[in-house]
Amino acid sequence: MKTLYIKFVVITIGMMLISFILAFILSNSYYQQKLKPINDQKNTQVALDIVHFVETHPEMELNEFLESLAATGYQFCLVDEAGNKTFFGEPFRDQTLPVSTEKKVLDGEVYHGILKFPQETFVTGFFANELKNTIGVPLNYNGNGFALLLRPDIKFLFNEMHVLFGWIVALTILISIVMVLINTRYLVKPISDLTKATKSLENSDFNVALDINRHDELGELSKSFLQMARRLEQTEDIRKEFISNISHDIQSPLSNIKGYTNLLENKSITTEEKNQYVSIINGEIERLSSLTKQLLLLASLDRNEDIVKKQPFDVGQQIKDLIRHYQWLIGEKGIMLGYHLPDIEIIADPSLVNTVWDNLLSNAIKYNKPNGTIEISAEKKGESVFVTFEDSGIGLKSSEIDRIFDRFYRADQSRTRLVEGTGLGLSIVKTIIDLHGGKITVTSNDKKGTKFIVELPIR
Numbered sequence: 001m002k003t004l005y006i007k008f009v010v011i012t013i014g015m016m017l018i019s020f021i022l023a024f025i026l027s028n029s030y031y032q033q034k035l036k037p038i039n040d041q042k043n044t045q046v047a048l049d050i051v052h053f054v055e056t057h058p059e060m061e062l063n064e065f066l067e068s069l070a071a072t073g074y075q076f077c078l079v080d081e082a083g084n085k086t087f088f089g090e091p092f093r094d095q096t097l098p099v100s101t102e103k104k105v106l107d108g109e110v111y112h113g114i115l116k117f118p119q120e121t122f123v124t125g126f127f128a129n130e131l132k133n134t135i136g137v138p139l140n141y142n143g144n145g146f147a148l149l150l151r152p153d154i155k156f157l158f159n160e161m162h163v164l165f166g167w168i169v170a171l172t173i174l175i176s177i178v179m180v181l182i183n184t185r186y187l188v189k190p191i192s193d194l195t196k197a198t199k200s201l202e203n204s205d206f207n208v209a210l211d212i213n214r215h216d217e218l219g220e221l222s223k224s225f226l227q228m229a230r231r232l233e234q235t236e237d238i239r240k241e242f243i244s245n246i247s248h249d250i251q252s253p254l255s256n257i258k259g260y261t262n263l264l265e266n267k268s269i270t271t272e273e274k275n276q277y278v279s280i281i282n283g284e285i286e287r288l289s290s291l292t293k294q295l296l297l298l299a300s301l302d303r304n305e306d307i308v309k310k311q312p313f314d315v316g317q318q319i320k321d322l323i324r325h326y327q328w329l330i331g332e333k334g335i336m337l338g339y340h341l342p343d344i345e346i347i348a349d350p351s352l353v354n355t356v357w358d359n360l361l362s363n364a365i366k367y368n369k370p371n372g373t374i375e376i377s378a379e380k381k382g383e384s385v386f387v388t389f390e391d392s393g394i395g396l397k398s399s400e401i402d403r404i405f406d407r408f409y410r411a412d413q414s415r416t417r418l419v420e421g422t423g424l425g426l427s428i429v430k431t432i433i434d435l436h437g438g439k440i441t442v443t444s445n446d447k448k449g450t451k452f453i454v455e456l457p458i459r
Contacts, residue, residue, distance in 0.1 A: 008187070009181060012180045013177060013180060016177075037115060040114040043152065046150070047136075047137040048110075051139045062078075062141050063078075066078065067088055070089030073152060073153045074150050074152060075087075075092060075152075076089060076149065076150050077097075078139075078147075078148055079146060079149065080145075080146055081146075083102060089153055092129055092130060092131045093129040096132070102136075102147050105136040105137065106138060106146070110135070111134070111135065113132050113135060113136065114133055117130075117133045129154065134149040135149070135150055135151065136148065190222060194225060197229070201232060204236065206230070206232060206233035206236070208225075208229050250291070253285075254284075256284045257284050261281065264278070294425070295424070298427065298428055298431065301431045307352075308349045308436065309349050310347050310348055311347065311350065312347050313345065314344065315348075315378060316341035316378050317341075319339070319387070320341055323361070326365060333365065333372075334371040335365065335368055335371070335372050336372070336373045337373070337374045337375075337376070338373070340376075341376065344378055344458075347458065347459045348436050349432075352432045352436075353432070355432060356429050356454065360389045360429065360452050360454075361374075363425060364391040364450075367393040367450070368394075373391065374389070374391045375390045384457055384458060385456050385458055386453060386454070386455050387453070388453050389452045389454075390449065391450055393450060394446075395445050395446045395448050395450055396442075404442065405430040406427065433456070437456075438455050438456040439454075439455045440453070440454050440455070
C-alpha cells in the first residue's frame with residue numbers, strides 16, 4: 001500500500017507541475033498574441049506624448065525632465081546624432097542596440113522594439129530589461145535631433161509586489177504538497193485497511209473492523225466488504241454445520257443398520273424379534289435413501305436452472321391429490337384438515353411445485369399437535385397465485401424464523417427431538433420457489449402454530 005501512496009503523491013505533484021508549466025506556456029502565448037501589441041501601442045503613445053511635450057516647451061531642461069520622468073517608473077535612453085547614449089532611471093541589463101536602428105529613429109521612424117521582441121516560448125518580453133525591448137521615437141530639441149528610447153521600469157513597478165508574489169507562489173506550492181500528502185493518506189488508508197481485512201479473511205478471521213462512516217465510494221465499499229465478511233462468516237458456519245449434520249444424519253442410520261445386522265446374526269433371536277430388526281433396518285435404509293434423494297435434488301437445483309420444465313396444470317387439483325395421499329396419516333394423528341382450493345391453472349414445473357406442497361404439508365402434519373388443525377387455501381390475485389398452509393402446531397420462536405430455510409437447520413431440538421427429518425425440506429422449498437420467480441413468507445407464534453404463504457406467478 002506504500003507503493004500506491006507514493007504513486008498517488010508522485011502523480012498528484014507531477015500533475016501540479018505539468019499544470020504550472022502549461023499555465024505558464026498559455027499565459028506567455030496570451031501575452032505574445034494579445035497583450036504585447038497593446039503594451040507596445042500604449043508605450044508608443046506615452047513616448048509620443050513626451051516628445052510632443054518637450055518640443056512644445058523648448059525652454060525646459062531636457063535632462064532634468066527625463067530624470068523626473070524616470071523617477072515615476074520609466075527607463076530612458078537618449079541617443080544624439082553622434083551616437084552618444086545617456087541613460088535615465090534604472091540601468092538596462094543589455095544596453096546594445098543596432099546602429100541601423102538608432103539611425104532609423106533619428107531619421108524619423110518609430111521603433112517598436114516591444115512588439116518585435118523575440119517571441120521565444122519561455123521569454124515574456126514584458127520582463128526583458130534590454131534596450132532592444134523599448135519604444136524608440138524621434139525627438140527635436142532646440143534644433144538638435146535625438147532618438148528617445150523608453151520602457152516601463154518593471155523593477156520599480158514590482159519592487160515590493162514581486163517579493164510578495166514570490167512568497168505567495170512558494171507557500172502555495174509548499175502547502176499544496178503538504179495537503180497532497182495528508183489527503184492522499186486519508187484516501188489510501190481505507191484501501192490499506194481493506195487489504196488487511198482481506199488477508200484476515202484469507203486466514204478465516206472474519207472479525208474485521210472498517211471505517212463505514214465515510215460518505216463516499218470508499219465508505220460504500222467498506223460497508224459492502226463488511227456485509228460480505230458477515231455473509232462469508234455465516235456461510236462458513238453453515239458449511240461447518242452442514243458437515244456436522246450430514247455426518248450425523250449418515251452415521252446414525254449406518255450405526256443402527258450395523259448394530260441390528262449384528263443382532264440378526266444371533267441364532268437365538270425369535271422370529272418376532274427378527275422381523276422387528278429387519279423393519280428397523282428397512283426404516284434406516286429409507287431414511288438414508290430420502291436424505292440422498294434430497295441432497296441430489298438440492299445439488300441439481302443449485303447447479304442448473306434448466307431443471308425447471310414448465311407446463312400448464314391445475315394447482316388446486318394438485319394439492320387435493322396430495323391431501324388424499326396423506327389422508328391416512330392425518331386421520332391417524334386426529335388432525336382436522338380444511339381447505340379451499342379452487343381450480344387455478346398456472347404454468348410451472350408440476351413435479352417441483354408438488355415437492356413444495358409435499359414438504360409444507362408433511363411439516364404441518366409432523367409438527368402439529370394431537371387433534372390439531374391444518375388450513376390450506378389458494379387464491380388468484382392479479383398475475384400470481386397465493387397458496388397458504390396454516391397449522392396449529394408447535395410454532396417457531398422469532399429467532400428461528402430467519403434460519404428455517406437454511407440447509408440442515410432444525411428448530412429447537414428440545415421441542416422437535418421426537419420428529420424425524422433431515423432439515424433439508426424447507427431449503428428445497430425455498431430454492432424451487434426462487435427458481436420459479438416466486439416468494440415464500442412465514443409467520444409463526446411459539447406453541448401456537450405457523451403459517452406459510454407461497455406466491456407463484458401464474459405464467
